[in-house]
Amino acid sequence: MANIKEIAKRAGVSVSTVSRVLNQHPYVSDLKRAAVQRVIDELDYTPNRLAVDLIRKETRSIGVIMPYNNNQAFDQLLHGVLNRSVELDYTVVILPTKYDPDKELSYLNMLKNKLLDGIIITSRSNTWDAILPYTKYGTIVACEFSDHPEIGCAYMDRYESYVNTFQLLKDKGHSQVAFTTARGEESNSTKLTIKAYQNIFGDLPSEYHIRDCYSIDDGVRAAQQLLHLDPRPTAVYANGDEVASGIYQHARSLQLRVPEDLAIIGQENQPVGIGLSLSTVDHQLVKVGEQAFDLTMNRSKDKIEIPYQIIVRHTT
Amino acid sequence: MANIKEIAKRAGVSVSTVSRVLNQHPYVSDLKRAAVQRVIDELDYTPNRLAVDLIRKETRSIGVIMPYNNNQAFDQLLHGVLNRSVELDYTVVILPTKYDPDKELSYLNMLKNKLLDGIIITSRSNTWDAILPYTKYGTIVACEFSDHPEIGCAYMDRYESYVNTFQLLKDKGHSQVAFTTARGEESNSTKLTIKAYQNIFGDLPSEYHIRDCYSIDDGVRAAQQLLHLDPRPTAVYANGDEVASGIYQHARSLQLRVPEDLAIIGQENQPVGIGLSLSTVDHQLVKVGEQAFDLTMNRSKDKIEIPYQIIVRHTT
DNA sequence: GTGAAAGCGCTAACAC
DNA sequence: GTGTTAGCGCTTTCAC
Numbered sequence: 001m002a003n004i005k006e007i008a009k010r011a012g013v014s015v016s017t018v019s020r021v022l023n024q025h026p027y028v029s030d031l032k033r034a035a036v037q038r039v040i041d042e043l044d045y046t047p048n049r050l051a052v053d054l055i056r057k058e059t060r061s062i063g064v065i066m067p068y069n070n071n072q073a074f075d076q077l078l079h080g081v082l083n084r085s086v087e088l089d090y091t092v093v094i095l096p097t098k099y100d101p102d103k104e105l106s107y108l109n110m111l112k113n114k115l116l117d118g119i120i121i122t123s124r125s126n127t128w129d130a131i132l133p134y135t136k137y138g139t140i141v142a143c144e145f146s147d148h149p150e151i152g153c154a155y156m157d158r159y160e161s162y163v164n165t166f167q168l169l170k171d172k173g174h175s176q177v178a179f180t181t182a183r184g185e186e187s188n189s190t191k192l193t194i195k196a197y198q199n200i201f202g203d204l205p206s207e208y209h210i211r212d213c214y215s216i217d218d219g220v221r222a223a224q225q226l227l228h229l230d231p232r233p234t235a236v237y238a239n240g241d242e243v244a245s246g247i248y249q250h251a252r253s254l255q256l257r258v259p260e261d262l263a264i265i266g267q268e269n270q271p272v273g274i275g276l277s278l279s280t281v282d283h284q285l286v287k288v289g290e291q292a293f294d295l296t297m298n299r300s301k302d303k304i305e306i307p308y309q310i311i312v313r314h315t316t
Numbered sequence: 317m318a319n320i321k322e323i324a325k326r327a328g329v330s331v332s333t334v335s336r337v338l339n340q341h342p343y344v345s346d347l348k349r350a351a352v353q354r355v356i357d358e359l360d361y362t363p364n365r366l367a368v369d370l371i372r373k374e375t376r377s378i379g380v381i382m383p384y385n386n387n388q389a390f391d392q393l394l395h396g397v398l399n400r401s402v403e404l405d406y407t408v409v410i411l412p413t414k415y416d417p418d419k420e421l422s423y424l425n426m427l428k429n430k431l432l433d434g435i436i437i438t439s440r441s442n443t444w445d446a447i448l449p450y451t452k453y454g455t456i457v458a459c460e461f462s463d464h465p466e467i468g469c470a471y472m473d474r475y476e477s478y479v480n481t482f483q484l485l486k487d488k489g490h491s492q493v494a495f496t497t498a499r500g501e502e503s504n505s506t507k508l509t510i511k512a513y514q515n516i517f518g519d520l521p522s523e524y525h526i527r528d529c530y531s532i533d534d535g536v537r538a539a540q541q542l543l544h545l546d547p548r549p550t551a552v553y554a555n556g557d558e559v560a561s562g563i564y565q566h567a568r569s570l571q572l573r574v575p576e577d578l579a580i581i582g583q584e585n586q587p588v589g590i591g592l593s594l595s596t597v598d599h600q601l602v603k604v605g606e607q608a609f610d611l612t613m614n615r616s617k618d619k620i621e622i623p624y625q626i627i628v629r630h631t632t
Numbered sequence: 633g634t635g636a637a638a639g640c641g642c643t644a645a646c647a648c
Numbered sequence: 649g650t651g652t653t654a655g656c657g658c659t660t661t662c663a664c
Contacts, residue, residue, distance in 0.1 A: 001428075001453075003641050015653040019643060026651055049429040050370040051641035055656045059366070061409070070395040070585075070602075079386040082412050086419075091431075093377070093409050096398050103402075112317075113365040115407075115659095137317075216590050245591040271388075272588040274532050275561040286386075319657055330635040341634055366656035371640045430641095440661060 002043045011039040020230060022047055053114075061091035062118040062296050065107055067099045067125070071214060072270045074242060077122045077143055078305055088297060099125040099183065112139030118296040120289075125186070141295045143288050144188055145303065153303045154291035156283045158189060161308045162196030162237075165281055168310065169235045173215060177201060178233035180213040180222050180243050189239070213239055214256020216272070219246020227254055227262070234262060235316070241266035241273030241280055248276060248315065264315040268303060279316040282309045318359045327355040338363055343389050357433075377407035378434040381423055383415045383441075387530060388586045388603030389601055391557060393438045394461055396605020401533075404613060415441040415499065427454035434612040441502070457611045459604050460504055461619065469619045470607035472599045474505060478553075481581060481597055484626065485551045486516055490579060493517060494549035496529040496538050496559050501596045505555070521590055532588070535562020543570055543578070549580060552632070557582035557589030557596055564631065565591055580631040595632040598625045 004022075007017045013032050020028045021036045022093045028036075039045070044165060053059045062079055066074040078094070093116065096108040104126050110116045111134055118139035124131065128148055134140060141152040169177050179197065181190040190211075197204050207229055210222040224245065226233055238244035244266030251262045257262055266273050269282035287306050295302060320338075324331040329348050337352045344352075346518035355361070369375045380397055380594050382390040394410070401408045409432065411423040420442050426432045427450055440447065444464055450456060457468040477601045495513065497506040506527075513520050523545055526538040535554060539562065542549055554560035560582030567578045573581055582589050585598035604624050611618060 004643095005641080015642080016644075016651060016653095018332070020650090023643085029649060032650080046425060046428045048420050048641050049426075049431045050375075052643080052655085054364070054366040054370055054641085057645050057656080064575040065489075069398045070391070075386070075391055078410075082385045082410060085412075086412055091409055091411075093407055094394075094398060095407075096402055098402075109362060110365075112362045115365045216587055218650090228343075242587045242591075245587065249591065259664085270587070271532055271558045271561065275565065276587040276591050321657080324635095331658080332660075333633085336634090341657085345633060348634085364657050367640085368659080370642090370657085371659050373640080428648060475647095534664095 001048075001192045004047065007036065007039050007043065007045055011036045032195040036156075044089050057114070058119055059091075060116065061116055062087070062120065062293070063095045063107060063110060063116045064120045064122060065095045065097060065104060065124065066122045067097050069094060069096050069215070071240075072242065073268050074122055076285035077289040077292070078080070078270065080286040081120060082289075083294045084293040084297075088293075090293075090297065095119070095293065099123075101125045101130075105130065105162060108134040108140075109316060111140075118299070120292045120296055122289075122292075123187075124192050129276045139296050139299045141292050141300075142254070143285075143292050145297075145305075149301060152292075152295035152301045153168040154288050154295055154306065155303070156288060156306045156308045158283075159192045159196055161281055161283065161310075162193050163199055165237055165310060166196055166200040168312075168316070169237065169263065169265070171316065172263065175201070176208075176231050176233045176236040177235045177237065178208040178210070179237040180210045180239050181249075182212065182214060182239055185209050193237075193239070208233060212271070213243045214231035216242050216246040216249070219243035219248075220250045221246075227251060227256070235259075236262065238264065238265055238266045239270055241270035241278055244278050244280070244315075245276050246270045248278065258315050269311060273313075277314040279310050282311055317364075318361045320363065323352065323355050323359065324359055326359070327352045331357045355564040373430070375407075375431065375433055376405070377409060377430045377432055378436065378609070379409045379423060379426060380436045380438060381411045381420060381440065382438045383413050385412050385531070386555075388558065389584050389599075390438055392584065392601035393605040393608070394438060396607075396611045397436060398605075399602070400606050400609040400613075405611075406609075406613065411435070413441065415439075417441045417446075421446065422491060422587070424450040424456075427456075436608045436612055438608075439503075439606075455612050455615045457608050459601075459608050461621075465617060468608075468611035468617045470604050470606060470611055470622065471620070472622045472624045473532060474599075475508045475512055477597055477599065477626075478509050479515055480506050481553055481626060482512055482516040482627075483623075484565070484632070485553065485579065485581070488551075488579065488632065490551040492524075492549045493551045493553065494524040494526070494542050494545050495553040496526045496535070496555050496563075498528065498530060498555055500527050500595070509553075509555070529559045532562040532565070535559035535564075536566045537562075539563040539566035543567065552578065552580055554580065554582045557594055558581035558582055560594050560596070560631075561588045561592050564594065574631050585627060589629075593630040595629045596627050598627055600624060 097104045122143045135150040145155045265279040413420045451466040461471045581595040
C-alpha cells in the first residue's frame with residue numbers, strides 16, 4: 001500500500017504538507033491541498049493508524065474486562081459502554097476473563113503496551129492491590145464502588161439495594177428467605193448479599209445460600225435444593241432473572257403457588273423476567289456502562305452512583 | 317516508559333540482542349540473555365505493541381460488525397466468536413453499526429488502515445459490491461451465505477429453515493399464518509422469510525407481515541395489530557423469542573388459548589422462550605460465531621453450513 | 633553469538 | 649505556507 005512518502009512524491013510536495021492536509025491543518029495553500037487530495041483519491045490512500053497511534057501515544061480505544069460474554073448482566077453493561085463509544089467514535093475491545101486472574105492481568109497489561117487508552121472493569125478477580133499499579137499506564141474505571149482515589153467508579157449501591165430487597169421480603173412477612181449468587185465469597189456481590197442478609201435476618205443457614213448460579217438451569221438446580229428443605233424457604237432472592245425463572249419453573253412443577261407458597265424476586269429486569277412477570281431489582285446496568293465509558297474518556301476518577309429500582313410484579 | 321534502547325544500554329548489549337530475547341530467539345548466550353532479562357524485570361519493561369505491530373504488519377485482532385449489541389441473536393454470534401478468540405489469544409473489537417452503511421464502511425476501513433487483521437460481518441447494510449473491495453486489505457467473513465469466492469461464510473440455511481417452519485405450521489392445519497421480521501425488504505432474512513412464506517402459502521397478505529420487531533414490546537405491538545384482523549391469524553412465526561413472548565403475553569391478555577387459538581413459534585432459543593416454554597427454531601448462532609472466527613483466523617474462504625434445530629415446546 | 637544500521641509509516645519542531 | 653529532519657519503538661537483514 002502506498003504511504004505518505006509516495007503521496008508526497010506524486011503530488012510534488014513534502015510529507016509534512018501531506019500530513020497537514022491529512023490532519024486538516026490550516027496554512028496549506030488551496031492549490032497544494034487540492035493536488036495532494038487528488039493523489040490521495042487516485043491511490044485510494046489511507047494513513048496507517050498504527051504509525052499514527054505510535055507517534056500520538058493514543059489509540060482512542062478502550063477495553064472492557066468482563067468475566068463472561070453470555071451473561072445478560074454483563075451484556076447490559078457492555079451495551080451501555082457501546083452506546084457512548086459509538087457516539088464519541090471510540091473503539092471498544094472485549095476482554096473476557098472467565099475470572100482467570102492471570103488473564104485479567106494480561107489484559108491490564110494492554111494499557112502498558114499502549115494498545116489501549118483505558119479499561120473498564122465490570123467485575124474482577126484480582127485484588128485492587130494487584131490492579132492499582134496499572135493505573136500508571138492508563139485510566140481504569142470500575143463498575144463497582146472502590147474508595148481508591150486512582151479508580152473512577154460508576155456503580156449502584158449494591159449493599160443498600162440488597163438490604164432493601166431483603167427488607168421488602170421481611171415486610172411481606174417472610175422469615176425463611178433464601179438467595180442465590182454467582183461466585184462464592186471471593187466475589188464482592190456475594191459478600192454484600194450475605195452481609196445484607198445478616199443485617200436483616202441475622203444468622204444465615206448455609207443451606208439458604210446457593211452458589212454458582214448463572215442460567216435458567218442453575219435456577220432449577222437451586223430450586224431443587226431449596227424446596228426440599230425443612231423448613232422450606234418462603235421466598236428467594238435470585239441473582240438474576242434467568243436464575244429466578246428457573247426457580248419459578250421448578251416451583252410451579254412442584255405445584256407451588258407463586259407468590260403465596262414461594263415469593264421470588266430476581267435482578268436486572270431481563271426479558272425472561274418481563275415475560276414471566278417476575279419481580280426484580282433493576283440495577284440499571286446500561287446506565288452504569290454509559291457512565292463508566294464517560295469516566296474513562298474523561299480520565300475521570302469520580303465516583304458516580306446510579307440509582308436502582310425495585311420492580312414489583314407478580315411474584316412477590 | 318523505558319524502551320528497548322534503554323534496556324540495551326543498561327544491559328550492556330545491542331538492541332538486536334534485546335529484541336532476540338524478547339522474541340525467544342535461539343543463539344543468544346545464556347549470560348547476555350540473563351543480563352537482559354534482569355534489566356527487563358528491574359524496569360518492569362513491556363514492549364510497545366504498536367511499534368511491534370507496525371513493523372510486523374499484523375495485529376492479532378479482529379473486528380465484529382454487528383448492527384446492535386443489545387440483541388440476543390447478535391450476542392450469541394459474538395459469544396461464539398469470543399469463545400474461540402480467547403483460546404487463540406486474539407483480540408476482538410466490537411463494531412456496532414445500527415445499520416448505518418457509512419459507519420459500516422468506516423469499520424471496514426480499519427482493515428485498510430492496519431488496525432484489524434480481519435472482520436466478521438454478522439449482518440450488513442451495504443451491498444456485497446461495496447464490501448468486496450476491502451477483501452484486498454484483510455479477511456472478511458460473513459455469518460450468512462454469499463457465493464462470492466472472496467468471502468468466507470459460516471451460516472445456516474435460513475431459507476430452508478423458514479420453509480420448514482412454515483411447513484410445520486401448515487401441517488398442523490394452519491392456513492392463516494402471520495410473521496414478524498426485524499428490518500424490511502432491505503434485509504436478507506426478511507426477503508428469505510417472505511419467499512419461504514410464499515413458497516408454502518402462496519400470496520402474502522401484507523397485514524400478515526409486521527416489521528421492526530426486536531423486543532418484547534415490539535411483540536406486543538405486533539400482536540395488537542395481528543389479533544384484531546379478520547380473519548385472525550391462527551399462527552405466528554416471530555423473528556426471535558423475545559418478540560414471540562410479547563405476542564404470547566398479549567394473546568393471553570386477550571384470553572386467547574395458546575396454541576389452540578394461536579400458535580406461536582420464535583427463533584434462537586433464548587431464555588425468555590425457555591422460561592415460557594415457547595416453541596422456537598434454534599439457528600445455533602453460537603456455533604456460527606465460532607466457525608466464523610476460525611475462518612477469519614485461517615484466512616479461509618470456505619462456506620460452512622451449520623445445522624439448525626426446530627424445538628417444539630408448548631406453543632405450537 | 634552479536635551489533636550496526638536501515639527501515640516500518642507517520643508527526644511535529646524548526647528553519648526558511 | 650512549505651520542506652527538512654529527527655524521532656516514535658520496534659524488527660531484521662547483513663556483516664563480522
